[in-house]
Amino acid sequence: MAMFATLLGSGPRAPDSAYAYTRLALSLLIATIVGAGMWAVIVVLPSVQAEFGVDRAGASLPYTLMMFGVAFGTIMLGRIMDRTGVAALLAVAAAGLGGGFVLAGMAPSLAVFSAVHGLLIGIFAGVGFAPLMADISHWFIKRRGLAVVVVASGNYLAGTIWPLVIKWGIPAVGWRATYIGIGVFIAVTVIPLSYFMRGRPSAQMMAEAEAATETARAGIGVSPRLLVMLLVAAGFSCCVAMSMPQVHIVAYCGDLGYGVARGAEMLSLMLSLGIVSRIGSGLVADRIGATTTLLIGSLMQGVALALYTLFDGLTSLYIVSGIFGLFQGGIVPMYAVICRELLPPREAGSKIGLVVSATILGMAFGGYVSGVIFDATSSYRMAFLNGILWNGFNLAAVCWLIFSRRRMAGGLSRTAA
Incomplete structure (x- = not known):
């Protein structure tokens, strides 16, 4: 945190500057963390199926609803970002996504588990796509293509890291405690990190x-x-x-x-x-x-x-x-x-x-x-x-x-x- 505070608090806030590259690194980190929303349900699917006693099609419903939620959230959160900037949006999304994981971990039925994935986890996981890519695009001109794809890579990094974490967590503490732990982790990391994303492009830049x-x-x-x-x-x-x-x-x-x-x-x-x-x-x-x-x-x-x-x-x-x-x-x-x-x-x-x-x-x-x-x-x-x-x-x-x-x-x- 101190490193980001130092780097983001100094130097010119201009395109392709040191500030821009520091913001890029922070965006990649945040995208990787919130990317848990897209990958977690895939890993816990067999455990969810066994606990709720449903067939594979029924157990796949949370994933389907989550994907539709991500699609909707990508549009909705992108529009909000244009008006408010990305910092406040990240804080709200982190609270919603973290809360969604906690609620899903305590879900008494598949219906509740599925609804939470569609209405909370899916929608707020969308913050790692369009909003972060759109935000970083404002801070680069010469290397805009590279900056956008670096942020987009956060989803793939999440797909590499989070399944390993969850596979360790399920046998150790169970899928419910693992879900709750992920929710808490997202909230306590992304909400403070969002503070360092407060900078917005100047009127001249726009x-x-x-x-x-x-x-x-x-x-x-x-x-x-x-x-x-x-x-x-x-x-x-x-x-x-x-x-x-x-x-x-x-x-x-x-x-x-x-x-x-x-x-x-x-x-x-x-x-x-x-x-x-x-x-x-x-x-x-x-x-x-x-x-x-x-x-x-x-x-x-x-x-x-x-x-x-x-x-x-x-x-x-x-x-x-x-x-x-x-x-x-x-x-x-x-x-x-x-x-x-x-x-x-x-x-x-x-x-x-x-x-x-x-x-x-x-x-x-x-x-x-x-x-x-x-x-x-x-x-x-x-x-x-x-x-x-x-x-x-x-x-x-x-x-x-x-x-x-x-x-x-x-x-x-x-x-x-």
Whole structure:
């Protein structure tokens, strides 16, 4: 705490300054802590199922409601951040998320447990997505892509750390005490940390950012509303495609006779390489632009999905899963960078929240529809082909955006001549 107080309390509060990088480190820490809201229920699912005496579908309901809560919370909290700044929002969200974990740990029934995940844990876990990404985007210009993907990596770090903590806690103290402990930890860490996030961009910084986005948006010749609609459609489509391996790779390996443990290893490989992908995509975006980086990531995601339909050997699946992880991890944060580059900065939280929520809903829909296709065909081949089709929709939207920019640039060049 003292370190953050020293670093955040000194130096110029300007884009790409030492203050900005210290704020970035703090944002990553907070995103990793609140990321527990998305991963905890997955780990305790077997314990919850056994205690409440329900089937697997019933035990999965809290996760489904939590995901819808995250999607809603990402939009709602993003809009609030635009008005109040991120500090007060973090404090409220930490209290709500911490309280949600405590209440879930004391839930007398699955219905209460599920409701808490949808109304408290899910909604307030959304603070780690759009609000934090939107906030950090104001503090970087030269390294904005890198800053946004670093904050977005907090969710993947949470997915690496929290399951290990919970797996230790369940046999030691039980899932209920583990949940209560997580809730208390979130509240006593994030609420004080939010104090150090009080700084807000100056009026001059916001005015310069506004002018820059207007110039960039004029270069593609579309209205803000149309651009948001395009990004929502693109984000939903790419995540429908992305969900197929992420949600079903464990079951797929089980069906092939390799065992679910192998599938879990492949999922872990995807997530770990996804962190590398996110950081790498941020570095690339700062050099060639977020839209071109998104195009590359989407194209390679489609290639990886196609490889899943061609190879099903154990070694091949590890390799393809690695390729998939190396490119899919950087896709979603690019939507946040594009929003920040092309849309009004004073609406960054709400617009990024809307687009990111579309990606979350795309994951939820894609995971479900892939299961439906498997049930209908008794094979994942058509499910992979369905993912390739949705990825094609995403590619088309991104290509249209790039084409519009180049067409406008060509028109301006001819006019100048």
